[in-house]
Amino acid sequence: MSDVVEKPNTRGTSAAGSVERAEYTQKRSLGQLLRGDLGFLPVILTLVLVVAYFTITTDGLFLKPANLSDLLQQIVNIGIDGLGVTLVLLLGEVDLSLAAVGTFAAVVTGVLSTRLGVDPYVAMAAGILVGALAGFINGIFIAVLRVPSFIVTLAGSIGYAGLLLYLLNGQSTLIVHDPVIVSIAGTPFSFLPDWLGVGAPTVILILYAAWQIIEQMRRKQQGLRVKSTLSLVANIAIPFVIVEGVIAVLENTPGPVNGTFLGVPNSVAIFFGMLLVMWLIMTKTRFGRHVYAVGGNMEAARRAGINVVFIRIVVFTLCSAFAALGGILAASRATAVASAVSPTLTLQAIAAAVIGGVSLFGGRGTVWAVVLGALIIGGLENGLDLRSQGTDIKEIVEGIVLVLAVTADALVRRAQSRSSSGR
Template structure:
């Protein structure tokens, strides 16, 4: 009996030793990373940033006035409303949906504000509030049709784009434009342009970027301590340094001219707020979850319908803000929606790295995307290129961004499945 026990014990000991040895000697299978995975997972926004740097360098070489203070300020002023529009569309894209009505919604809200202030003598505050409520209401309609009635967002928002385009013509009547003269509205981004003082112009962006870097560092060590997956230390350092460098270079260029315009404060303040919502709240995490897998999110107890409605409401309300800023810059609002505006809004988000398939992307992508779009337009204009050339170039950049995103996602899916 004892011999049998000892034999079994020896066999068990031998088996354990063999298992331990095999565990040490044979490493677990690690899927080989594709180039696409390295670019998207390890380098993050760096490929997009490199693209922007190459575009800026190209136009600066061909025309040295490109980065001069006056022209650079002009680029930023033109980018402000585009960036605000795109920050709203990012939320919709993260859900894997699309909103083709934001340009029409924003223009409609601006027209209503202009009519109230110029024709009916309203003060700026109530008129802006009504414009924001109209934007939120338009988003609510989109959300109801998409989330509750389950009609594809492409069809719903395209239909409402047509409806609002006709409503614009009805509201303005025989007028093609409506001028705006309210001092408060014009102070947002109008002529003469309002600028922050030097202290605020330098201090506020610096504090914002330092808060962003501090959040990255905090999240890195918190997740590492909890044993969760984190970005590499190299990426953390590079991302932090690049963020600080970009902000400070922009501030220096602006301060060397006249300063940081108010419209930039509105844009970056909104992006910072949305970034906090998306990364620090359960609502933001639910947006990513629904965009990644709506059915799994529903089974996990997430109110998928509510999330979708809320996102469409936010997107349209933000579009109203963007249109108000643009109206302030142009001192007027027109009944005709700019033909390229809707494309530019979506392009700025997608080129910046937000996936059209949902669940992936950062609100900060708007910054890089809008700069790429606006630098292309401005640089080609300085080179005396016509609108047709500008549209062809921007379209090619957009199709490259979408194709890159699709190929990278496909490669990552194959890698995870081990194929």
């Protein structure tokens, strides 16, 4: 630096300075990579290891089309709840009432449909509305009255578990008979038509590829930072390979009747449809940007004119609405609603988001993380089931994976904080 001050107009010094800046940039990029700017790479590698291990130890049974179809349907409830959890975690908050709210909404739907004969669409809408109302109440206590979210949602979990017992009136299980509700996820024939199951994802992928290319050209014209050609190709090719590969597997899943092929399950299509909508909302709308801003620094967001109270209420409302939808899909798949609330569903949804890369400290993560996290959680459960392992082993393994994910998140945050303070 002293040479630059003494000879500011020297050509050799200028060249040396350029080299020095280039070396610094390379070192900084490598440092950022090591501090956690790896994107989904660690999660994808973890998923690959899980798949490889269970494929080998189950003699290939894990990757059979029928088992993969079952796996995707099993993770739908975790994934949909995980979408709501992701929004809450982006604010740096937590919601422990997901499983109770989802079961309560399913019981409301079942009671209205089976006991009162209400139209199935009205019954399902009422269940989702009840879930949204539960989240709205949570949001009022948390955002307006400033009660910690841990306490509010824990109390809600206990309260809604009691309410659903009251609605069932001592009945432990209520069978759902309505064909509309059951056909969503509960029968061997609850699958999309082939033209829609293959065509819709392909059209979406083509639009996604076109958007990536247009965005790249627009940023280049404006002189903004653009992706490398390799990165652009990877961003387009990887989703194509994964999505079309999954569809190919699902379309070749044999059914129980005359060797027919089943295709894409309705529940899986609903999950990915909601995922796509939420991704667009979180990345392309003012609301999504405000959620990240509030989670990153609430006080700064408030001073910037963002209605923090409104954002927090809406997020908790959406979270519980997603839980209600997940509960209804679970009831459809089981063709019944039960009085028992899953003791692990809430923690699995939180684990799926965190394992996928959503920070517990707020402000960092994406809704796509839920897919990878849910696949890891569901893959562990499914693989251990194939190996005839008990609940004790499954919960121990899931607990270890969750601790590792949270530890990694904390270490990344600490490294980034040291880097920021050192500049």
